[in-house]
Amino acid sequence: MKSRIANAAVVAVLWVQQVESHYYFNHLIANGTIFPNWKYVRPVLNGSGLPSDLMLPYPMYDPTSTGFRCGLNQTGSGAMTEIATLVAGSTVGFRPNFWQVGPGVAAWHDGPLQAYLARSPEQTRKGLKNWDGDGEYFKIAKTTPDDPRAWFYNTYHSNNTVNTWNFTLPLTTPPGLYLLRAESIYPHFLNSTQLYASCAQVEVVGPGGAKSDPGPNVKFPGAFDTSHPGVWVSEEVRKNWTLYQYPGPEVWTG
Numbered sequence: 001m002k003s004r005i006a007n008a009a010v011v012a013v014l015w016v017q018q019v020e021s022h023y024y025f026n027h028l029i030a031n032g033t034i035f036p037n038w039k040y041v042r043p044v045l046n047g048s049g050l051p052s053d054l055m056l057p058y059p060m061y062d063p064t065s066t067g068f069r070c071g072l073n074q075t076g077s078g079a080m081t082e083i084a085t086l087v088a089g090s091t092v093g094f095r096p097n098f099w100q101v102g103p104g105v106a107a108w109h110d111g112p113l114q115a116y117l118a119r120s121p122e123q124t125r126k127g128l129k130n131w132d133g134d135g136e137y138f139k140i141a142k143t144t145p146d147d148p149r150a151w152f153y154n155t156y157h158s159n160n161t162v163n164t165w166n167f168t169l170p171l172t173t174p175p176g177l178y179l180l181r182a183e184s185i186y187p188h189f190l191n192s193t194q195l196y197a198s199c200a201q202v203e204v205v206g207p208g209g210a211k212s213d214p215g216p217n218v219k220f221p222g223a224f225d226t227s228h229p230g231v232w233v234s235e236e237v238r239k240n241w242t243l244y245q246y247p248g249p250e251v252w253t254g
């Protein structure tokens, strides 16, 4: 009986934290189709080494940590993860596990979302699955704030629910096998900025033919640290998000 009460208390605490915050991007989206959790995204593991949706997602705070590559407690490779075929030029995206649902909320924290591609050094399906993701990443998308006062100002002041994030996969992306990395930043003062990252395994098909090679390229970890003005942000920026400076390179559009 005693342990049952203790378990109930633990569940209550977990539930409260879940509602308050934190998430991972466990669903890949292609042309509006939301795929099952962890089908194409490298999963978060529980203590038994199995993918878990019940495990509490925790934020990261240090962009120089290895976890910032593909997520805290995520697998370092993708043996148990499938590879999605994505068409260059089409709309793709991510949906997080929900920490809030309903009108007037966004399913993730207020701040920028950015997407990166990293080409697998070994261009075979096995090579991608075995790869730890330590390579060259180029940025293909970033979100902008709705309003100087908040990134999701329009959502907060409407009956809209925002729970999917969509962006265009550049048409001339060189075909091949990649990690598609989702990044979410919840900018705050000093060491309270929350960071999230998840990686999907994808094969890009399309015409290729970009005028320039994808880039600039950066590494994760390594692309930036907490000294970047877009990680620990100033009060001035928090009052006017149009002044926000994005960490990482410029977006490569093909």
Ligand SMILES: [Cu+2]
Pocket: 020, 021, 022, 023, 059, 109, 194
């Ligand atoms: Cu959070």
